[in-house]
Amino acid sequence: MSNLADGTPKKFDMESDVVIVGYGGAGAVAAITAHDLGARVLILEKTSAGGGNTKLSGGTFLTPTGMGGVPYIEKISYGTMERDIAAAFLETALKNESYMRSLGGEPEISPDFSVGYPSPSGKASFPHVPGAEFMSKRVLKRVKGTRGERLWEVLATNVERRGVPVLLDTPVRELLTNGAREVTGVVAERDGKKITVKARKAVVLTTGGFEFDEALKWDFLASKPFYAYGHPGNTGDGIRMAQQVGAALWHMPATSASAGFKCDEYQASFGIRFISERFIYVDKNGQRFTDEAGVELHEIAAKLAVFDSKRMDYPRIPMYAIFDDVARRKAPLNPGGTGINQYLYKWSADNSAEVARGWIAQGRSIRDLAARIGIDPAALEKTVATYNQYCKTGKDPDFERGKETLAAIETSSFYAIKLYPCLINTQGGPRRDKDSHVLDAWGKPIPRLYAAGELGSIWGFMYQGSGNNGESIVFGQIAGRNAAGEKPWG
């Protein structure tokens, strides 16, 4: 039905001006924008509810304060984002706060989260980079529920208020094109049947990432395995659909990822954060490898992507967090409030339930703990003793961990939790330009095809926290505006 010569059927089952594929943050913003510009909009969502990763997120969204942020974005992107895209992003993102306010949200400065999140009061993730002073993060004041739920509630309420139809349980399977390579609609599945949907103006792909597509992750991501915290509906469908019509891909290896706990009982992983400083990370050989308290949350997983070709193994996958009884009692290692597991499991306040389940290993001594997790006891004992010595002198010559974060691991019980690289989200997907057009392999826009959000995100190297929701708001508007501005083809 959909070969590139002319895959457009004579008769469609449904039609609209703008067809949006995927009902998360970017899809909702694109729908609101296109609708407000007078277009008829239809949203098709694969799963039985909207929200995607957006609803499961921490809800923070980047709201820069000036165009002086361009050098910062360019620097952390390391040549993976064109300057005009960075500028287009910033120009619109400057108004993210007022935009969310106009939809009924009440933005406030995003709070700090934990040790290893060096971005106080909602500022830049990499404060030493020029232009960092223009980065600023917001969240919406909660009414009830989590911050991600509040962000989603505001967006979804605006979609509903406008009467934009949303077809749930309607996965889109492929794009339709005509002889001029224009995207003319989609093929979706509904109630077990294939339906064709005409898009008179354009299709906007907002299907999110590929966190739950094992093959794409294995092929493209630097660490193996890679688990994920978020929405199981995100299986890279938009990538395949865009490839089918000749899209170039970009940013496929880029991720926003941290270290999390994964067990067989749950499909998704649990984010692990320390509130107490009394912890270190070690590899399978019991060796430290980073400034645990200074590594930016979204960059922790990147530290694990080291492959030892002599042993043909990843020495840091899994890695272990080693901590003591004070840290164990201080706060739940998984604070909840984000990710899909928040609806499935409540982590105990003092982590005792997870010790009892065997998710956290316990030892009477560091040697005993090492034996329980299969690490050389002498090596781990030496590592912890050396670290504790650094705590006494206030200096960590190995990784320059900040003096104020050097707290010894020394109370009577000792603990370890096995950690894997876990996706907050992927960034790869169809390449796009500053106008949200999807580009083909020669850099030309594929007519009537737009994309926004995490699918082919602009973030292609290091990641500025809150950049993804910030981007969904920005490029959702840009894609919605340009899609609504297309002349109908028929």
Ligand SMILES: Cc1cc2nc3c(=O)[nH]c(=O)nc-3n(C[C@H](O)[C@H](O)[C@H](O)COP(=O)(O)OP(=O)(O)OC[C@H]3O[C@@H](n4cnc5c(N)ncnc54)[C@H](O)[C@@H]3O)c2cc1C
């Ligand atoms: C635990 C966690 C915390 C996070 N915290 C933050 C944060 O605080 N700040 C921040 O900026 N970012 C955060 N992120 C990342 C951010 O939430 C996402 O990158 C962003 O929400 C992506 O929005 P989106 O609209 O592109 O995709 P999503 O919101 O994921 O929506 C995609 C939708 O497309 C649907 N879909 C998929 N395939 C199809 C198909 N074939 N047909 C129809 N529909 C389809 C999916 O079911 C889904 O509903 C977090 C992510 C997670 C998982």
